[in-house]
Amino acid sequence: MSGKKLVLFIILPLLLFGGGSAAAWLLLFQGHPAGEEVAEEEPAHPPVYYDLEEMTVNLSTVSKRNSYLKLKLALELGSPEDTETLPNVLPRVVDQFQIYLRGVRVEDLQGSDGLQRLREELLLRAQKSAAPAKVRDVLFKVVQIQ
Secondary structure, three states: OOOOHHHHHHHHHHHHHHHHHHHHHHHHHOOOOOOOOOOOOOOOOOOOOEEEEEEEEEHHHHOOOOOOOEEEEEEEEOOOOOHHHHHHHHHHHHHHHHHHHHOHHHHOOHHHHHHHHHHHHHHHHHHHHHHOOEEEEEEEEEEEEO
C-alpha cells in the first residue's frame, strides 16, 4: 500500500472514530461516574406557600382609557423558616412587583404565553428582592384585567 492510501483508508478513519467516541463519551457522561443519575434537589418538606395581599396596578397604555391589572399571588418558598424571614423583606418584593407591573401593557398579557412571561418576570424579581428567603415559584390566584 502506498502512503496516501494508508492514511486515507486506515489512519484517518481510526482518528475520526476515536475522536467521535471521545466526544460522545464526554457529552453523555459529563464527568459523572457511570450509572450515576444527577437528580435535582427535592425539598425534604411539603411545599410552603405565602399569600400576598391583592394588588391593583394601572397598566401602561397609549390610549386615554386606563387599564388596570388586579393580581392575587402566592409565593412558594424554599423552606418553612422562610415564612418568618419573608415579612421582613416583603415591602421590597411588593415594590419590585409594582415597578415592573407599571410598565406592562395589556397586549403583553394576552394569552397563556403572556401570563407565563409575567410569572417568570415576577419570579426573577421575587428571588432577587426576597433574599435571604428563597422563593421557588410565583403562583397566580387571581388575574383580572379591566
